[in-house]
Amino acid sequence: MEVPVNINNRTEMVDEEIVELVKQINRFEGIHTIESCFGHGLYPIRIFLYPDSIEYLPIFLYYTDSCHVGVRGWEVVIYTDCSADHVTWLLQSTSMGEKAKEEANQIAEYMRKYYDE
Numbered sequence: 043m044e045v046p047v048n049i050n051n052r053t054e055m056v057d058e059e060i061v062e063l064v065k066q067i068n069r070f071e072g073i074h075t076i077e078s079c080f081g082h083g084l085y086p087i088r089i090f091l092y093p094d095s096i097e098y099l100p101i102f103l104y105y106t107d108s109c110h111v112g113v114r115g116w117e118v119v120i121y122t123d124c125s126a127d128h129v130t131w132l133l134q135s136t137s138m139g140e141k142a143k144e145e146a147n148q149i150a151e152y153m154r155k156y157y158d159e
Contacts, residue, residue, distance in 0.1 A: 043057070056078060057078065057080035060087055063147070064089060065150070067089065069157050072093050072097075073091055073098055075091045076090040080143070086137065087142045101156075106149065110152070111148060113148050116133065116149065119134070
């Protein structure tokens with residue numbers, strides 16, 4: 043189920059299971075989510091994003107790396123769709139369902155602590 047979420051002064055519909063992760067990702071300077079999907083227990087979590095500049099990526103990538111947040115199997119890859127006319131970045135889990143939701147919340151909590159402390 044998607045819920046409305048205020049992201050950078052605009053309302054976006056986000057799967058309720060990953061609201062906190064999407065909100066925290068958008069707190070990183072120069073990083074913007076494009077779309078996301080929880081996977082509904084059948085597929086991995088996928089969050090598409092783009093940076094304003096590649097210089098904005100290091101701190102974001104730090105908080106998606108398993109050695110910093112303790113969650114294994116998540117990856118950030120460069121992605122293009124079938125049109126091959128643009129490049130986005132894709133954060134995705136390898137787990138699905140409740141395990142993926144727990145991992146997403148753990149990553150979101152590390153990101154939140156980074157901003158709040």
